[in-house]
Amino acid sequence: MIGICPKCGNYEWDKQISDNKKQIICPKCSHEWNFKAMPLFILTGSSGVGKTTTAQELMQRDKDFIVMDADFLYNIMPHETEEDYKNWVEQIMSLSKNIMQGGKPLLWTIAGALDKFENTYNRRFFTEIHYLALVCNPIVLEKRMREGRQITDVNWIKSSIDYNNWFMETGTLSNQKIDTYNISGKSVSEVADYVTYWVSLKSNPTR
Numbered sequence: 001m002i003g004i005c006p007k008c009g010n011y012e013w014d015k016q017i018s019d020n021k022k023q024i025i026c027p028k029c030s031h032e033w034n035f036k037a038m039p040l041f042i043l044t045g046s047s048g049v050g051k052t053t054t055a056q057e058l059m060q061r062d063k064d065f066i067v068m069d070a071d072f073l074y075n076i077m078p079h080e081t082e083e084d085y086k087n088w089v090e091q092i093m094s095l096s097k098n099i100m101q102g103g104k105p106l107l108w109t110i111a112g113a114l115d116k117f118e119n120t121y122n123r124r125f126f127t128e129i130h131y132l133a134l135v136c137n138p139i140v141l142e143k144r145m146r147e148g149r150q151i152t153d154v155n156w157i158k159s160s161i162d163y164n165n166w167f168m169e170t171g172t173l174s175n176q177k178i179d180t181y182n183i184s185g186k187s188v189s190e191v192a193d194y195v196t197y198w199v200s201l202k203s204n205p206t207r
């Protein structure tokens with residue numbers, strides 16, 4: 001909705017953004033209108049590492065950002081091809097750009113498709129995208145998957161451990177190392193505290 005021209009009604013995904021990121025510009029009629037550009041926060045990590053548990057804890061707290069789980073869109077959209085994943089991330093960002101007009105940025109929990117965010121049309125409406133991966137000791141992760149979530153599929157467990165190792169050792173996006181936080185031995189409350197701290201740090205980098 002924020003991306004629809006209020007003057008001529010142009011709803012195409014063709015809008016430009018002013019250099020100061022404070023106005024949206026319609027290329028069809030040159031009308032400009034105000035919007036709030038904010039950062040987007042991505043809480044990621046492999047299956048079983050505790051993204052959802054952390055998000056649930058965060059939802060119980062008063063804070064300066066909105067928490068959303070990308071799975072709800074995943075479940076109602078196709079996810080077979082690269083294009084499907086790109087569309088999924090586009091919808092996450094399109095929804096986010098509208099919700100953040102209420103004055104708070106969003107933090108999404110999402111396991112994959114991380115490489116899609118920077119290359120979307122909707123990227124222009126955000127100042128920065130910040131990624132934080134929850135990681136943990138591989139033995140702890142396997143225990144969490146088997147005992148916490150009753151997962152017995154060895155391939156799923158192995159791929160999750162490999163993904164976790166990737167975040168710990170090399171995980172990069174656009175040549176930048178993804179931030180990580182090791183949850184081994186941490187309580188849910190401590191992890192939620194850290195995520196809140198990380199969001200405030202990234203929101204105010206000079207603090």
Ligand SMILES: [Zn+2]
Pocket residue numbers: 005006007008009010026027028029030031
């Ligand atoms: Zn227009």
